[in-house]
Every structure is written in C-alpha cells, then in structure tokens.
Amino acid sequence: MIVLSALGGYIITSYVFLKYPGILHKKKDVKFKAVHISHRGGAGENLENTMAAFQHAVNVGTQMLEIDCHITRDGHVVVSHDNSLNRTAGMEGCITDTDYQDLPPMLGSLRTDFEFTHVTVGGEDRRIPLLREVFEKFPDLAINIDIKINNDALIHEACAFHFVNKLIVEFKREHLTVWGNGSKEITDKCHKMNPSIGVLFSVKRVLLVVFLFYSGLLPFVPLHESFYEVLMPGVLLRENKFHVNFTSRQKFFIRLADTLLMNRSIFQHLSARGIQTYLWVLNDREDFERAFRYGVTGVMTDFPSRLTEYMDAKSA
Numbered sequence: 001m002i003v004l005s006a007l008g009g010y011i012i013t014s015y016v017f018l019k020y021p022g023i024l025h026k027k028k029d030v031k032f033k034a035v036h037i038s039h040r041g042g043a044g045e046n047l048e049n050t051m052a053a054f055q056h057a058v059n060v061g062t063q064m065l066e067i068d069c070h071i072t073r074d075g076h077v078v079v080s081h082d083n084s085l086n087r088t089a090g091m092e093g094c095i096t097d098t099d100y101q102d103l104p105p106m107l108g109s110l111r112t113d114f115e116f117t118h119v120t121v122g123g124e125d126r127r128i129p130l131l132r133e134v135f136e137k138f139p140d141l142a143i144n145i146d147i148k149i150n151n152d153a154l155i156h157e158a159c160a161f162h163f164v165n166k167l168i169v170e171f172k173r174e175h176l177t178v179w180g181n182g183s184k185e186i187t188d189k190c191h192k193m194n195p196s197i198g199v200l201f202s203v204k205r206v207l208l209v210v211f212l213f214y215s216g217l218l219p220f221v222p223l224h225e226s227f228y229e230v231l232m233p234g235v236l237l238r239e240n241k242f243h244v245n246f247t248s249r250q251k252f253f254i255r256l257a258d259t260l261l262m263n264r265s266i267f268q269h270l271s272a273r274g275i276q277t278y279l280w281v282l283n284d285r286e287d288f289e290r291a292f293r294y295g296v297t298g299v300m301t302d303f304p305s306r307l308t309e310y311m312d313a314k315s316a
C-alpha cells in the first residue's frame with residue numbers, strides 16, 4: 001500500500017513537473033527562434049557549405065545555417081563537412097594537412113548524403129570558404145556550427161577551439177551561435193571554453209534525456225544544453241534516401257528508436273524549458289508535416305526551397 005501510494009505520488013509529481021517545468025527550472029533565455037534551418041547551407045540545392053549555398057538559403061528565407069568546420073594546417077577555420085578531400089574535391093589528402101591557399105575547389109557536383117538519388121550540380125562557386133567570411137556576410141543570421149575538429153591536426157586541438165571561439169567573440173555573435181558535436185567530449189569542451197554560447201546535446205546526452213523521460217526523472221534533472229537536435233530515425237527507412245539495405249533486425253531497432261524519440265511530450269517539455277528542438281535531415285513534405293505535428297521548434301533540410309514552399313502553403 002505504502003509502495004503503491006509512493007509510486008502514485010511519484011508519477012503525479014513527475015507529470016506535473018513535466019507539464020510545468022517552470023516550477024523547478026528557470027526557463028532559458030531564448031535568444032532567437034529558427035524554424036527553417038538549412039543543412040550544410042542547403043546541400044540539395046547548391047554545393048554544400050559554399051557561400052553560394054548560404055546566400056541562396058537566405059534568399060528563400062532560411063532562419064539558420066547549419067555548417068561544419070575544420071582547421072587548415074596553417075590555422076584557418078574553414079567550412080567543410082569532411083576533413084578528407086576525397087568526396088568533396090576528388091583528391092587525396094585532408095584539410096588539416098593542407099594550407100588554406102592550397103585547398104582545391106570542390107567537384108562540380110555532389111551526391112546529397114540524405115537523398116542518395118539526388119545529385120546536386122553546383123554553379124560557379126566551388127570554393128571552400130573561411131568561417132570568417134560567413135560571419136562577415138551574415139552578421140545577423142543564426143548559425144549552428146558542427147565542430148569537426150580532429151585530434152590529429154597539427155594545430156593543437158585546444159588551440160583550434162580557441163580559434164573558433166575567438167571568431168565568434170570577435171563578431172559578437174555568441175547569442176546567434178550554437179556549437180557542439182555528436183561527441184560529448186567535444187561538446188563539453190565547447191561549453192567550458194565559452195558558456196555564453198549555446199551548445200547542442202551530444203548523442204550520449206540525447207540518450208540520457210530519452211531514458212530520463214521514460215523513467216519519469218527528466219523534469220527533475222538540470223540541463224545545460226540549449227539545443228536538442230535529433231535525427232528522425234524513420235527517415236532512414238525511406239526509399240531512395242540511403243544507399244543501404246538494412247536487415248530486418250536493424251529495421252526493428254530503427255522503428256523502436258523512432259517510437260521512443262519521436263514523442264511530443266519530450267519536445268514540449270524541452271521547449272517549455274527554453275530548449276529549442278530540431279529534427280534533421282528532413283527533405284520531404286510528409287516528414288515536415290510529421291515534425292511539426294510533434295511540436296518541434298525547427299526543421300533542418302537539404303532543400304530550403306521545399307521547406308519554404310511547405311511553410312508558405314501551411315500558413316496560407
């Protein structure tokens with residue numbers, strides 16, 4: 001009887017704090033809102049991570065650019081998803097082993113990672129840009145930086161973080177920048193380097209959030225991150241998206257992950273705590289629809305025009 005009433009009390013308390021997190025946690029200061037986010041600047045409509053892609057995404061109304069950065073041998077922070085030049089430039093070698101002035105142009109066309117059947121043909125702009133150029137060109141735009149700094153870089157890792165932070169501070173865009181990486185170690189380093197810049201949840205921390213939610217503990221636990229960015233697992237099973245044939249066992253786990261992660265109550269609770277919630281990388285109408293139905297605050301896409309079209313049709 002005592003056990004049962006204690007359990008009942010726990011469930012009720014947990015439920016109340018889940019709905020009204022303001023009782024236990026001060027709501028985070030939400031410095032900007034981005035509903036429309038362009039993955040690598042919109043990798044399906046322009047060569048990924050180029051200035052041309054960023055300008056196009058902004059022209060069609062994106063509210064945030066998602067970009068990746070690496071550091072060259074001579075210490076320049078550049079915007080590129082891969083450190084290897086193989087896929088993007090068709091060359092041997094890595095960015096970390098190359099001086100900035102010797103970086104090759106990208107190939108004229110690239111396959112879109114999240115839509116395997118789509119090849120993006122680039123225009124004139126095939127240059128790997130500096131992070132500084134992006135900050136100069138878009139001073140008021142929110143930017144999500146995926147830190148891909150490699151331990152093997154000649155530039156000491158701590159020093160590389162310092163370079164990225166220095167740029168963010170120089171351009172006074174702490175409030176417009178989000179940074180982090182799937183790895184907890186890297187994200188923790190970002191947070192330690194400059195706590196005034198918002199950080200992403202690492203993969204480990206996302207799993208922890210999901211575990212805490214289903215055990216009823218989530219409402220009681222403080223969270224230092226401000227951006228909950230997760231993959232919608234279901235997209236992995238869409239046809240023509242990935243050049244992978246999953247086994248039925250893998251499909252089972254993908255569906256299970258989808259059910260566990262895609263729960264409206266998680267997104268609503270986090271939003272109420274001032275944490276923005278984004279799903280990636282969604283390129284289809286059905287997936288945009290599904291994401292907004294769960295109440296996420298933003299959607300990340302390779303096709304900024306498609307998302308704009310969807311959002312315009314919705315609001316009309």
Ligand SMILES: *[C@@H]1O[C@H](CO)[C@@H](O)[C@H](O)[C@H]1NC(C)=O
Pocket residue numbers: 086087090091092093
């Ligand atoms: C790029 O990688 C592929 C597959 O690993 C390899 O076959 C190819 O030789 C590489 N190309 C260059 C230029 O290194």
Ligand SMILES: *[C@@H]1O[C@H](CO)[C@@H](O)[C@H](O)[C@H]1NC(C)=O
Pocket residue numbers: 146147148149150151181182183186
């Ligand atoms: C995190 O950074 C490491 C380099 O330190 C990179 O290899 C890895 O791909 C990054 N992970 C994600 C999810 O971006």
Ligand SMILES: *[C@@H]1O[C@H](CO)[C@@H](O)[C@H](O)[C@H]1NC(C)=O
Pocket residue numbers: 243244245
């Ligand atoms: C997946 O399966 C289809 C049909 O069985 C086959 O044509 C295709 O080559 C396979 N793809 C991969 C990446 O193995």
Ligand SMILES: *[C@@H]1O[C@H](CO)[C@@H](O)[C@H](O)[C@H]1NC(C)=O
Pocket residue numbers: 214262263264265
């Ligand atoms: C979310 O999870 C809760 C707790 O397990 C469950 O009661 C609810 O039905 C789930 N909601 C959806 C939409 O799956």
